[in-house]
Amino acid sequence: MAMKSETPKKKPANRKPKASPAPKPESAPEVSWPQRLAQEVAALLLLGLAGFFLLALWSHSPADPQGLVAIFQAAGVHNAAGKAGALMAAYLISGLGMAAFILPMMFLGLAWQSHHEGLEDLGWLQTLSGLGVLLASAGLLSLAWPAVNWGGDMMYGGGGLGKLIAGGLRTLLNPAGAALGLALVWLVSVMGATRLSYVGLMALLGQALKSAWGRRPHEEELPEAPP
Numbered sequence: 001m002a003m004k005s006e007t008p009k010k011k012p013a014n015r016k017p018k019a020s021p022a023p024k025p026e027s028a029p030e031v032s033w034p035q036r037l038a039q040e041v042a043a044l045l046l047l048g049l050a051g052f053f054l055l056a057l058w059s060h061s062p063a064d065p066q067g068l069v070a071i072f073q074a075a076g077v078h079n080a081a082g083k084a085g086a087l088m089a090a091y092l093i094s095g096l097g098m099a100a101f102i103l104p105m106m107f108l109g110l111a112w113q114s115h116h117e118g119l120e121d122l123g124w125l126q127t128l129s130g131l132g133v134l135l136a137s138a139g140l141l142s143l144a145w146p147a148v149n150w151g152g153d154m155m156y157g158g159g160g161l162g163k164l165i166a167g168g169l170r171t172l173l174n175p176a177g178a179a180l181g182l183a184l185v186w187l188v189s190v191m192g193a194t195r196l197s198y199v200g201l202m203a204l205l206g207q208a209l210k211s212a213w214g215r216r217p218h219e220e221e222l223p224e225a226p227p
Contacts, residue, residue: 035118043115050107056085057092057100062153066090097159098148099137106130109194129192136186138162139169143179 059080065071071087079086092100113119142158143166156163169178190196 039114039118042119043111046107046111046114050104050111052081052085053088053107054101054104056081056089057104059085060089060093060150061086062151062155064090066094093150093155093159095159095161096134096138097155097157097162098141098145099134099158099162102134102137106133106193126193126195129189132185132189133193135161135165136182136189139165139182140179140186142166143170143175143182 056079059078061078064077064079064086065074067090068087071077071083071090074083077083077086079089081089089100092103110119110122113122138158139162140158142156142162145157146163147154148157158166165182166178169181172178173181
């Protein structure tokens with residue numbers, strides 16, 4: 001019997017192990033329609049509140065009665081936001097001075113935050129930081145402008161609270177030390193209220209300046225001379 005020649009079996013080539021697929025980035029959780037609607041309504045209300053505060057503060061008049069009973073017993077007021085605006089502006093200007101104009105800006109920031117991500121993450125740290133911005137601004141304004149002429153009447157630049165804060169720090173640290181301390185409190189409070197990183201901001205500014213400085217106009221290519 002003829003012997004069949006066995007063909008040698010080929011050894012399987014060494015296969016490289018497949019690389020594990022890269023993990024997919026976690027997608028942001030979907031926001032339900034009721035939650036999104038609540039965010040939009042809160043943003044609109046905050047926008048309206050910012051407009052009301054700005055209108056009341058901008059049209060504040062020292063000629064209006066200063067006090068709850070006096071304002072509501074008056075026949076009319078000069079404030080464009082009515083008696084409620086006149087009362088609110090009188091207390092804010094008296095307490096915070098020109099720093100009261102930061103409040104509408106805070107409401108605008110909260111409206112933006114509510115529109116984009118909601119106000120669920122708004123905690124006590126951000127609230128205290130906003131209060132620190134107001135008080136530090138009032139103190140700095142009292143140091144820079146102790147008195148401001150508003151509608152023919154003199155008022156404290158930082159209101160009664162700003163005068164109290166600036167006076168106490170000036171006694172302990174002198175004007176230069178008081179200004180430095182209030183400036184540091186203001187910077188830290190802004191960081192906590194807006195979640196701003198000064199290091200990241202400086203890095204972005206440095207990159208922008210570097211890219212702007214590195215740009216050069218392209219040299220125009222000269223035509224080659226004929227041989």
